[in-house]
Structure formats: C-alpha cells, structure tokens
Amino acid sequence: MIMNLISKIIPVASDASFLRAALRLPKPSAEYLIARDEARRASSNLRSLKTRREALQIEACVDNPCHDRLATQTLHSMLDDLEADIRTATERDREAFADLGRLRLAYRDQAHATLADDIEGLGALIAQRLEEVRELLEIAEALNSQAREAQVEMMPTLIREAPIALRLLEPVAATINKMIEKGTRR
Secondary structure, rough: OOHHHHHHHHHOOOOOHHHHHHHOOOOOHHHHHHHHHHHHHHHHHHHHHHHHHHHHHHHEEEEEEOOOOHHHHHHHHHHOOOOOOOOHHHHHHHHHHHHHHHHHHHHHHHHHHHHHHHHHHHHHHHHHHHHHHHHHHHHHHHHHHHHHHHHOOOHHHHHHHHHHHHHHHHHHHHHHHHHHHOOOOO
C-alpha cells in the first residue's frame, strides 16, 4: 500500500526513459573536433584545387569567343603550379585523415567503454519485452484455439490473428536476439 502511494507521489521513470537519457554518446574531445574540422578543410581544399585544374584543362581545349585563350606557356606554368599545390594538398589531406582516424578509434573505444553496461541493459530489456510479447501472444493463441474448438465465432482480431502474429514474431525475435548477442561484444 505504501509503495503504491509512493509511486503515485514520486513517479518512477520508465526503463525506456532512463535508457533514452543514459544512452548518449560521450562528447568527443576537443582534439577530435579540431582534427575532424581540419580533415574537412583539407578535403575541401584538395577538391577545390582539382576543380581549378579541370577548369584550366577544359579552357585549354575549348575555344571560347568570350575571352582570349591563355598562352600555352602560361597555361602549362599554371597547371604545373596547380599540380604542385595538389600534391601538397593531397599529402595534407592524407595526414589529416590519418590523424582523424587515430582519434576516431580512441573516441570509439571511449564510447564503447562508457556505454557498454547501458547497452547490455538495453539488450536485456529488449529480450525481456520480446519474451513478454511472445507469452501474451501465446495466451491469445490458446484462447483462439479454445474458441475454434468450441466453435465460438466473432472473436476480436487480437485473438483471431494471434497465431499469425506469433509466427511473424519468431523470425523478428530471432534476429533481435542475434543483434543483442552481437551487440554486447564488438
């Protein structure tokens, strides 16, 4: 009686709301955020240089009556300069993504370590709920069997369709159970 009164006064948080609050990725380190931004900038810079090179190559091959064609020597000089810039940008892009990859692995490990227990709890809760649903469908299926044997017509859809729902639940439950099993380990 007292517990019932307490639960009315102080509402107990549901498992789902607790897990919704608990299952959040930890904030990445400042170093990770800087590396991610640097990788994006390096990639953008490389893409921009390659686009400029392609535009110059097209301009060299196409006659455009709107403006004069670049002198061949000037064009080759510009392309050579761009190639050197592209090589430098490619190396910077490779370095930035290598740094980001290293930091991403550390962040992933931190996230796994931080969330491991809560993820395991989520899996256990899902498995428990699946078992409860299965049990309830089996009850409805048994009632449906009794109704058929007694030739009671007009049972609600919940009861009439329970055997179908149970058959549909089995492969879904098997898949979810495999996910849970694999989710607790990497």
